[in-house]
Amino acid sequence: MNPTAPLLLIVDDGDRYVEVAHRFLRGYRYATRCQLAGPCWTCDERPGCRLTHAHDFLEADEALRLHPDVDVVLLDLAFDLPEARLVPSREPDLEKRRHLQGIDILAHLRRTHLDLPVVLMTSEEELIYEEAAAALAVDEYVTLAAADAFDARALGLLVERVLARRSHVADPGQYRWGNCVGMARLRRDAVVLARTSLPMLLVGESGTGKSALAEQVIHPASRRKGIFLSVDLAALPATLVAAELFGTSRGAFSGAMDRAGRFERAHGGTLLLEEVGNLPMDAQRMLLLAMESGRVTRLGESTPRPVDVRLVAATNADLPAAVRAGTFRADLYARLNPAARMLIPPLRERTQDLAELMSHLLARAFSRAPHATLLAEYTSAAGLPPAGGVALSFGRAPHDGKDVTFALSSASWRALRAHGWPGNVRELDHLVTTVAVFALADALAAVEAGRAAEATARVVPVPSKLVRDLLAAPGAALAGPGRVTIDLHPAPTLHALSRRIESQVLRLTFDDSGGDFSAMAARLLDGDAAANARRVRLRFNQLGMRVRRGPGRR
Amino acid sequence: MTDGTRSRRGDEAGRFAALLLHDVGKYIARTARNVQGQEWTPELSAMLCRDLFEMAGGRASRVFEERAKPIEMLIGAQPDLEQVRDLLSQIDSLESAVRQGEPDALGRAGQLAREVEAALRAFARTLQEGTP
Numbered sequence: 209m210n211p212t213a214p215l216l217l218i219v220d221d222g223d224r225y226v227e228v229a230h231r232f233l234r235g236y237r238y239a240t241r242c243q244l245a246g247p248c249w250t251c252d253e254r255p256g257c258r259l260t261h262a263h264d265f266l267e268a269d270e271a272l273r274l275h276p277d278v279d280v281v282l283l284d285l286a287f288d289l290p291e292a293r294l295v296p297s298r299e300p301d302l303e304k305r306r307h308l309q310g311i312d313i314l315a316h317l318r319r320t321h322l323d324l325p326v327v328l329m330t331s332e333e334e335l336i337y338e339e340a341a342a343a344l345a346v347d348e349y350v351t352l353a354a355a356d357a358f359d360a361r362a363l364g365l366l367v368e369r370v371l372a373r374r375s376h377v378a379d380p381g382q383y384r385w386g387n388c389v390g391m392a393r394l395r396r397d398a399v400v401l402a403r404t405s406l407p408m409l410l411v412g413e414s415g416t417g418k419s420a421l422a423e424q425v426i427h428p429a430s431r432r433k434g435i436f437l438s439v440d441l442a443a444l445p446a447t448l449v450a451a452e453l454f455g456t457s458r459g460a461f462s463g464a465m466d467r468a469g470r471f472e473r474a475h476g477g478t479l480l481l482e483e484v485g486n487l488p489m490d491a492q493r494m495l496l497l498a499m500e501s502g503r504v505t506r507l508g509e510s511t512p513r514p515v516d517v518r519l520v521a522a523t524n525a526d527l528p529a530a531v532r533a534g535t536f537r538a539d540l541y542a543r544l545n546p547a548a549r550m551l552i553p554p555l556r557e558r559t560q561d562l563a564e565l566m567s568h569l570l571a572r573a574f575s576r577a578p579h580a581t582l583l584a585e586y587t588s589a590a591g592l593p594p595a596g597g598v599a600l601s602f603g604r605a606p607h608d609g610k611d612v613t614f615a616l617s618s619a620s621w622r623a624l625r626a627h628g629w630p631g632n633v634r635e636l637d638h639l640v641t642t643v644a645v646f647a648l649a650d651a652l653a654a655v656e657a658g659r660a661a662e663a664t665a666r667v668v669p670v671p672s673k674l675v676r677d678l679l680a681a682p683g684a685a686l687a688g689p690g691r692v693t694i695d696l697h698p699a700p701t702l703h704a705l706s707r708r709i710e711s712q713v714l715r716l717t718f719d720d721s722g723g724d725f726s727a728m729a730a731r732l733l734d735g736d737a738a739a740n741a742r743r744v745r746l747r748f749n750q751l752g753m754r755v756r757r758g759p760g761r762r
Numbered sequence: 763m764t765d766g767t768r769s770r771r772g773d774e775a776g777r778f779a780a781l782l783l784h785d786v787g788k789y790i791a792r793t794a795r796n797v798q799g800q801e802w803t804p805e806l807s808a809m810l811c812r813d814l815f816e817m818a819g820g821r822a823s824r825v826f827e828e829r830a831k832p833i834e835m836l837i838g839a840q841p842d843l844e845q846v847r848d849l850l851s852q853i854d855s856l857e858s859a860v861r862q863g864e865p866d867a868l869g870r871a872g873q874l875a876r877e878v879e880a881a882l883r884a885f886a887r888t889l890q891e892g893t894p
Contacts, residue, residue, distance in 0.1 A: 222818065224792055227809060232796050286784055288818065307781070330784070331883070355883065358792040 460508025
C-alpha cells in the first residue's frame with residue numbers, strides 16, 4: 209500500500225460501499241476506526257469487522273479524530289438507523305431525517321471541516337427534497353457521485369477529479385481562520401460570495417484582517433485573471449480620491465496627466481476599497497455610477513470606459529449610521545450588498561485562536577529578511593545546525609526538534625489572553641515579532657558573550673517583563689494602519705517640536721518594521737524604494753538615533 | 763381529478779420513485795457494474811448474491827414490490843415498472859444457478875441487474891420531470 213495514496217473515509221450505515229471500495233479501489237488508503245496497520249482486505253479480523261468505516265456521524269467524528277488527514281469523504285445519503293444515532297434535528301418527520309441523513313452529516317462535518325471534499329453517493333434523482341438540493345448548492349466542496357456511486361472505475365476517476373480540483377481551489381493557507389464560529393461562517397460566506405459577481409462588504413475593526421481576507425482568500429477564490437489592487441481611502445486626501453479611483457486626462461486640472469485610475473488598473477481582477485466610509489460625496493456618486501454601469505469616466509473626459517472589476521469594500525465605520533447622518537449615500541450603501549456583509553470578529557472575541565495565530569505570525573516573520581538573517585546569525589553563533597523554523601511554547605517545556613523555540617512563561621500567556629487587543633491581529637503581529645526579535649537579540653548577545661550553553665540554545669526564553677511592557681505600552685503596536693501614537697510635549701521652537709515628532713515617528717516605524725529600513729521607507733515615502741531606504745537610514749542617523757539590539761540596551 | 767390533485771400525486775409518486783431507485787436500483791447492480799467481462803470469483807459471486815437476493819428487506823424483487831406499490835396506487839400501472847418486474851422475475855429464476863456459481867447464470871444475472879438499474883433511474887427521472 210502506497211503510504212502517500214489519498215486517504216478515503218466511507219460513511220455509510222451498511223457495508224455495501226466499503227465492500228466495493230475494498231474490492232475494486234485498492235489504490236487508496238481507507239480511514240478506519242481501528243489501530244491495526246495494513247489494508248482491511250489483508251486483515252485476519254476483516255470478516256464481521258465493524259471498524260472498517262463510519263456508520264453514523266459519531267463514528268465519522270471518531271474516524272476523523274484518528275485520521276485528521278482524510279482527503280475525501282464518501283458519504284451515503286440515506287441511513288436506516290435508530291433515531292438516537294441520527295444527527296440531532298428539529299425535523300419531526302423521522303423517515304425524512306433518515307432519507308436525508310447524509311445531508312445532516314455533511315452539515316455536521318462542516319462545523320469542523322469546512323473544506324474537506326465530500327462525495328455524496330447519490331444522484332439528483334434521489335434528492336427528492338428541495339432543502340437537500342439547496343444545502344448542497346452552497347457547498348463548493350461537495351460532489352454528487354450520481355450514477356458513478358457503485359461504478360468503481362468511474363468513482364475512482366471522480367475522486368481523482370475532486371482531488372485535482374482541490375489543488376486548484378484558492379489556497380487560503382496564508383490566512384489563519386482559527387476555530388471560532390464567527391470565522392467558520394466568514395470563511396464559508398467569503399468563498400461562496402467570491403464566486404459571484406456581487407459586491408462584497410467586509411466589516412470589522414481596524415487590524416482584524418479585512419485586507420488580508422480580500423487579497424488572500426476572496427481574490428484567489430474568485431478565479432479572476434487580473435490583479436488584486438487595494439486603495440486605502442482614509443489615506444488619500446479627499447481632493448485626490450476621484451482622480452485616484454477613476455483616473456485623469458491631460459488638462460483635467462492643473463498638472464493633470466493621462467493616467468488610469470485604480471478601477472481601470474484592476475480590470476479583470478479585484479479592487480479593494482479600504483475604509484469606504486471615508487469616501488467623499490462626489491466620489492460616492494461616481495462610484496455608484498461605476499457599479500451600476502460597469503464603466504468609469506476619467507476626470508476631464510466624457511467617454512466612459514468599460515471595466516470588469518470584482519469590487520470589495522471594507523470599513524470599520526458604522527455605515528448605516530453614516531447613511532442616517534447623511535454622510536454616506538443610501539443608494540450606494542444598498543449597492544454594496546449589505547445584506548451579505550461579512551463581519552470579521554475582533555481578536556478579543558476569538559482568544560481561542562491566539563496560540564495558532566501567534567505561531568503563524570512568528571513563523572511568517574522569521575521566514576524572510578531581516579529576521580531570518582538574525583535567526584541564522586543566532587544559530588551560527590550558538591553552534592546549532594540551521595534551524596528548521598521557529599516555534600512558540602506556552603508555559604511548558606518545548607518539544608525537541610529542529611526549530612528554535614521561543615518559550616513564553618505561563619504568566620505571559622495569561623497576560624496575552626487577558627489583553628483586550630484593540631489593534632486586533634495587526635497588534636498581535638507587531639507584538640509577537642517585537643518580542644521574538646528582542647528575545648533573540650538578547651540570546652545572541654548572551655551567546656556571543658559566552659554566557660549561554662549550547663545544549664539549551666535551541667530554546668530562547670521570552671522575559672515576562674518584556675511581554676508585560678509591550679502590552680502596556682501605547683505606541684505603534686496599538687495604532688491602526690497609517691497611524692502612529694506619539695507623545696506630544698511643548699518644545700521651545702517649532703523646529704524642535706517637528707524634530708521631536710519626526711524622531712518618534714521614525715522610532716515607531718523602525719520598531720514596527722523590525723528595523724528594516726526598506727520597509728520603513730515604503731511606509732513613509734513615495735518613489736524610488738532603494739533611494740528612499742537610504743534617505744530614511746541617513747535621517748535616522750542625523751537625528752542621533754541608533755539601532756537597538758535588544759531590550760537590555762533600550 | 764383536478765389538475766392540483768394530479769400534480770400532488772405526481773410529486774408524491776416522484777418521491778416514491780426516488781426511494782425505489784435508491785433502495786433497489788442503486789444496490790442491485792453494485793457488483794454487476796464492476797465485473798463486466800471479468801471472471802466471477804467466489805467472492806464476487808457472493809457479493810452478487812447479496813445484491814440480488816439478500817438486500818436489506820429481502821430479495822430485490824420483494825423490496826421492489828414494496829416500493830413500487832404506492833407509486834402504482836397513486837398514478838396507476840406503469841409500463842416501466844412492469845418491465846422491471848419482468849427483469850426481476852428472470853433474476854429470481856436464475857437464483858439456484860447463481861448461488862452454485864455457474865458462470866453463464868452469473869453473467870446473465872449481472873446483465874439483468876444492470877438493466878434494472880438503468881430502467882429505474884430513467885423512471886425516476888421521468889417522474890421528476892412530469893407525471894407520465
